[in-house]
Amino acid sequence: MPQKIKARNVTYVQGQDGEVNLKIDHQIDLNLTINLDSAGGIKVNVQGSYAEQTEDDEVDWVVPDFGATTGLADFGKNIKQEGE
Amino acid sequence: MGGFGFDCGTYNLVACHRDSDGNFIHKREVNAFLEMPLENRFVFNMMKTAGVPLIERGDVAYALGEAAINMAYTMPSIELKRPMKDGCVNPKERDAFEIMNIMMHSLLDDVQNEGDLLYYSVPANAINAETDADYHGKILEAIFKAYRSKPDGFKITPMPINEALALVYAELAEKAFTGIGISFGAGMVNLCFAMYGAPVFTFSIVNSGDWIDKQAARATGESVTFINKEKEKIDLGQEPKTLVERAIITQYNLMIEKTVGTIKKGLIDHSDKKARLDHPVDIIIAGGTSSPPGFDSLFAKVLKNAELPIDIGRVIRPNDPLYSVARGCLIAAENASQ
Numbered sequence: 001m002p003q004k005i006k007a008r009n010v011t012y013v014q015g016q017d018g019e020v021n022l023k024i025d026h027q028i029d030l031n032l033t034i035n036l037d038s039a040g041g042i043k044v045n046v047q048g049s050y051a052e053q054t055e056d057d058e059v060d061w062v063v064p065d066f067g068a069t070t071g072l073a074d075f076g077k078n079i080k081q082e083g084e
Numbered sequence: 085m086g087g088f089g090f091d092c093g094t095y096n097l098v099a100c101h102r103d104s105d106g107n108f109i110h111k112r113e114v115n116a117f118l119e120m121p122l123e124n125r126f127v128f129n130m131m132k133t134a135g136v137p138l139i140e141r142g143d144v145a146y147a148l149g150e151a152a153i154n155m156a157y158t159m160p161s162i163e164l165k166r167p168m169k170d171g172c173v174n175p176k177e178r179d180a181f182e183i184m185n186i187m188m189h190s191l192l193d194d195v196q197n198e199g200d201l202l203y204y205s206v207p208a209n210a211i212n213a214e215t216d217a218d219y220h221g222k223i224l225e226a227i228f229k230a231y232r233s234k235p236d237g238f239k240i241t242p243m244p245i246n247e248a249l250a251l252v253y254a255e256l257a258e259k260a261f262t263g264i265g266i267s268f269g270a271g272m273v274n275l276c277f278a279m280y281g282a283p284v285f286t287f288s289i290v291n292s293g294d295w296i297d298k299q300a301a302r303a304t305g306e307s308v309t310f311i312n313k314e315k316e317k318i319d320l321g322q323e324p325k326t327l328v329e330r331a332i333i334t335q336y337n338l339m340i341e342k343t344v345g346t347i348k349k350g351l352i353d354h355s356d357k358k359a360r361l362d363h364p365v366d367i368i369i370a371g372g373t374s375s376p377p378g379f380d381s382l383f384a385k386v387l388k389n390a391e392l393p394i395d396i397g398r399v400i401r402p403n404d405p406l407y408s409v410a411r412g413c414l415i416a417a418e419n420a421s422q
């Protein structure tokens with residue numbers, strides 16, 4: 001799964017028909033293709049090459065901009081309760 | 085102490101943190117959206133001016149949260165979309181990941197320290213349907229790991245917690261976190277038997293609030309969105325006055341009976357893990373589907389007749405069943421931060 005791969009610069013691309021591509025590069029140049037079939041099943045295809053990996057590298061998760069947002073400053077109703 | 089709790093429900097997204105006085109601050113939104121073609125910019129601009137939460141993407145706009153529900157309720161021809169189904173990310177909704185990402189990040193606007201701990205709720209796998217709770221958990225983890233606060237760019241450290249265990253943390257402190265938590269969400273019923281805060285076993289059951297909506301809509305010819313709204317007004321302790329009320333109350337009865345039957349089966353299946361207790365076990369019930377008045381009495385009555393393999397004490401429903409899981413997640417984060 002992606003979180004086990006120690007690398008930076010994870011990009012996420014929405015493909016056709018539910019196809020999801022996660023591209024991870026920097027220390028590891030790797031492409032994961034995750035296909036969701038109509039029954040909700042998952043197929044993962046991994047292609048890439050190992051370059052160099054260090055212990056302290058962490059996945060830097062980035063979700064690409066999906067679109068321009070508006071009206072989200074007050075998203076969600078605020079409810080306050082006395083603490084215990 | 086510090087940190088955040090987040091209940092990632094099929095119908096509700098609830099974030100929880102404490103203010104400087106130690107009070108709980110919850111932020112809730114409906115986990116739903118609708119898609120509109122951007123043919124008519126005038127309508128879109130009016131919605132923008134009215135402060136409707138929106139995403140504009142090419143020739144399509146998305147209305148988010150409660151506003152989407154209200155629009156779908158008023159205009160039945162508009163299809164309401166749900167990023168989650170049966171307690172997990174909806175595999176048939178192609179934009180679910182990005183839209184949940186935007187909605188969940190928008191509820192987290194008070195992160196003020198780098199690496200603040202956030203516990204988020206995840207379901208257990210269902211015993212009556214094929215579910216992939218592990219995959220769902222990883223999707224949520226990816227969303228939280230992609231979060232950056234504004235303007236500082238702080239990240240959060242996300243940790244998963246079973247949603248019914250979170251319920252035990254929120255409501256059973258006086259019982260040394262020992263008892264059974266049952267969370268009635270929209271997609272699933274989640275159960276956890278915990279002893280001193282440690283989960284003895286967990287499981288979930290698919291078919292909860294959404295099932296009631298679907299069945300009652302089928303019985304009355306109304307839309308699922310309409311039934312969902314009407315369900316918020318229902319009192320399970322009262323006699324139904326309309327066809328819709330009768331359908332909703334009947335489906336509630338059926339759902340509770342089926343759920344208690346499946347809980348009994350689940351407890352028998354997990355009997356090898358059953359801890360020895362010398363006193364009856366209290367049950368906490370929460371979640372949006374448990375919100376109607378009379379739900380706790382009805383559940384307790386069905387439970388009593390079911391002859392479960394363990395001694396049951398009180399059935400307790402908190403005053404705020406919609407917020408308990410998120411509060412339990414926060415309590416878990418605070419304990420982990422100590």
